[in-house]
Amino acid sequence: MxxxxxxxxxxxxxxxxxxxKKAFQGWGTxxxxxxxxxxxxxxxxxxxxxxxxxxxxxxxxxxxxxxxLSGDFLNAVLLWTYDPPERDARLINEALNSKRKGVKYLQVIVEVACATSPHHLMAVRQAYCSLYECSIEEDIVSNVQFPLKKLLVGLVSSYRYDKDLVDMSVAKLEAGHLHEAIQKKELDHDYVVWILGTRNFFQLRATFACYKQDYSSTIDQDVLKCGIDDDLQALLRIVILCIECPEKHFAEVLHSSTETLIRTSILGLGTDEDSLTRAIVTRAELDMLKIKEEHAKLYKESVEDAVIGDTSGDYKNFLLTLLGKEI
Amino acid sequence: MxxxxxxxxxxxxxxxxxxxKKAFQGWGTxxxxxxxxxxxxxxxxxxxxxxxxxxxxxxxxxxxxxxxLSGDFLNAVLLWTYDPPERDARLINEALNSKRKGVKYLQVIVEVACATSPHHLMAVRQAYCSLYECSIEEDIVSNVQFPLKKLLVGLVSSYRYDKDLVDMSVAKLEAGHLHEAIQKKELDHDYVVWILGTRNFFQLRATFACYKQDYSSTIDQDVLKCGIDDDLQALLRIVILCIECPEKHFAEVLHSSTETLIRTSILGLGTDEDSLTRAIVTRAELDMLKIKEEHAKLYKESVEDAVIGDTSGDYKNFLLTLLGKEI
Missing domain, CATH: 1.10.220.10 (Annexin)
Structure with missing residues (x-):
């Protein structure tokens, strides 16, 4: 994939x-x-x-x-060259120390916690401690507002069972707990954090399926409908999507980052190369083929065409190479 | 040590x-x-x-x-022979599945989370998933009552920075958070769980020292005085002691398990060899020399004499060997 x-x-x-070394020598690179x-x-x-x-x-x-190297090209090459746990630790640290707060920057934490393997998350936590002399959890508690931090601490602290083992009675029961919390608009209820932060991904997908069966709408729809239009709602929706279908989440990230490129280049407000780079660099070795399929299905455009339309030069060529295009 | x-x-x-193999062969062992x-x-x-x-x-x-082998001797030899992470995973699983609930059985979780290295805790979590096909956190949420589970999930999920790095302003601030929570009798406040479950052990010891300096009593005394005589209070005191001075905690465990042996052998109510075995087996390679010093200081009796007075046969000889006594 x-x-x-x-x-x-x-x-x-x-x-x-x-x-x-030869590429670096002499005039130019x-x-x-x-x-x-x-x-x-x-x-x-x-x-x-x-x-x-x-x-x-x-x-x-x-x-x-x-x-x-320089600019977005340098940033992408560096991220790609770091050992993946170190790369993700750096991305998380940057998000936590960014002056621009909000779900858009914090979503990388969800991506690492809910859309990579439990073993990788553990390696990221180790790398984070080595690089920054504190735990990810400490930095989340210090830098993120309540209640976002409650959900994020729960998610990054997880070490889930990593095999396909599902207990349907637990799925039914916990779909009920989630439904009750959403109905009461308690999106940061302890049980929400525990269920999403401790259960294995297969179990959680079964829980979401039970939810739909028992309550006639998806958990995502109910979170959206629950009437709290805030960061926690937005973050929770990313959590659900990353667990349920990571390729769809990343297709959305790619789409919105290239969309932003188009829109903001007109408006002159800066671009979203950071998200574009992050999505491609972190998933090129994991599930990019599935992400490309999902992107084509959802947006009737290939990821490659979106990248070609919105980037240029070495940065573009590097991203296309990671996407598997001969350049 | x-x-x-x-x-x-x-x-x-x-x-x-x-x-x-030779020891096992023939008639008898x-x-x-x-x-x-x-x-x-x-x-x-x-x-x-x-x-x-x-x-x-x-x-x-x-x-x-x-x-x-059989009985307590078998139990002690098996625990000693397991790889330490597997041993601790088994001890935690046994505690979580014990019919006898309560702090006495759950304290092993605190010991592993707060009195071993962050790296060891991570290895225990991995071993637990391999052995039991679920995470420790899942089993805590399923088997332990609220609010104990809230504190325990926070503690076992931690991956603390493992070096001596202390920020005195953080220590002062967080001593204040802890004091406020204790005054309000909110011993399971999010901040209590976050502070105790994410900060490195050196930082926490500094925080406890600040607490004493700023509020004229130790945090343990205040938790004791706060008037809630329940399991959470008892568990929190074990957490504080395991972080502040693990050798003192284990000296207490050894003392109370040998005391129980004396008392219950008279009363005929069964004994506490499990705690005795656990304390000696899990600490013999870590800090037993310090525990022995602490025990002698607190109870005017050596650990060896307590063991000799309260156990017998191969079980006694095995424990004494782990304690470093030539037999």
Whole structure:
């Protein structure tokens, strides 16, 4: 389900490091070479390249990238080159320390907690502690307002069972708990946080299915209808979507970030390359093929065409490479 | 700080496995040999022995132990032989599924969450999922009453920063939050759970010190004085003690379990070997020397004398071996 294309024969990491070093040398940078090497390696191969580069040249590959590339292209290449747990820890830290608060920035926390594996989330928490000398939970409690922080702390602290094991009686019971909380407009009720933050993803999908069966509308529709138009409602809807159908969530992120690009380039208000980069970089090795399908179905446009229409230069070429397009 | 004594020259695991196999053969079991081998190896050595035993005899060492030993001795040897994360996962599961509810049984969860390393807690959560096909948090939510479960879910979900980094302004601020919650008798307030469940242990000790400085009594005294004589109060006091001074908590556990042995043997109401075993097995490789010092200071009796006075046979000899006594 990954979109990124790895060549059948991959050069040894020392060879890739040499290619990168050569791309950085002389006047200007050979960005195409950077894209060709890093954009076509999987996470473990990229990790070996960064280690080989450090050993061969006694220099951090990240520092070299920072001095040679710039802007959105640099940002995307750096994020792609970090070890995935470190990358996600950095994205979360940036969101928590962003001056621009709100669900749009906090949703990356939900994505990591609800749309990656429990094992990956644990690795992200470890990376976060190593990088920032505190836990993610501490930073959420310090930087996010109540009641958003209550839900987010519950979600990032989870270590869910990771196999397909469903108890239908629990699904029915907990669909009832969720329904009652939503009816009472208590979207941050302890049971809401516990159910969404501790149950395995398969169990939760069964709970959502029970919900629809027993209450004639989806849990998402009921959260939307419950009349509280606030950040918690918006965040909860992202949680539900990330658990139920992550590819749909990311198709929406891609769509709204490219839509924003079009709209704001006219309005001159800045763009949303950060979301575009995040969605492509974090999912290219996971489920981008499914996201592309979902995007085409929902918006009658391929992700590639959206990217081509809204970005340019090396940044565009790098994103397209991660999407699996030959450039 | 470990009490268990490892010989200067440790035989290879295959040799230890042979010794164990011989101890099991023929009429009766050579319990002394079992104690001599397993009671004088560290966790990684014991793990290698179980692997070598399985390979050599195509049989699980645990099964052999179960068929050869019995009672409290068997229980103690099994717990000692499990990989520590698996051991703690089993102890927690037993507590959660015990028919005898209450703080006395649930305190093992606090011990694992607040008196071991964050890394160990994470390994315990992984082991729990592998063994029981659900997360610890799920089982707490299902099996424990509110508000105990709120505190326990917060504690087991933590992944604290594990180094000595203290922010005194945070300590002062959060001592204030804790004081306010205790004054209002809201011992399960979100902030109480967040502070105790997310901050690193060094920070929390500083917070407790600030508390004493600013409010003229210790946080433990205030929790005790707050007038709610219930399970949450009792559990919270164990949390505070496990964070502040784990050796004191375990000295108390040892004392009350041996005291119970004396008292209940007179009353004929059963004994508390489970707590005695748990305290010695889980701490013999961590901080038992400090626990022994604390026990001697508090109760004017050595842990060894308490064990000798209250247990007998192979069980006694095994516990004494873990305590570092030559037998």
């Amino acid at each position: 990954a979109s990124v294309i790895i060549p059948e024969v991959v050069p040894p990491p020392e060879h890739d490091s040499e290619t990168l 050979d960005e195409k070479a950077v894209i060709r090497v890093l954009g076509r390696r999987d996470a473990s191969q990229r990790k070996k390249i960064t280690q080989a580069y450090q050993q061969l040249y006694n220099e951090s590959l990240f520092d070299s990238l920072r001095s040679e | 470990a009490s268990v004594i490892i010989p200067e020259v440790v035989p290879p695991p295959e040799h230890d496995s042979e010794t164990l 050579d319990e002394k040999a079992v104690i001599r081998v397993l009671g004088r190896r560290d966790a990684s050595q014991r793990k290698k022995i179980t692997q070598a035993y399985q390979q050599l005899y195509n049989e699980s060492l645990f099964d052999s132990l179960r068929s050869e």
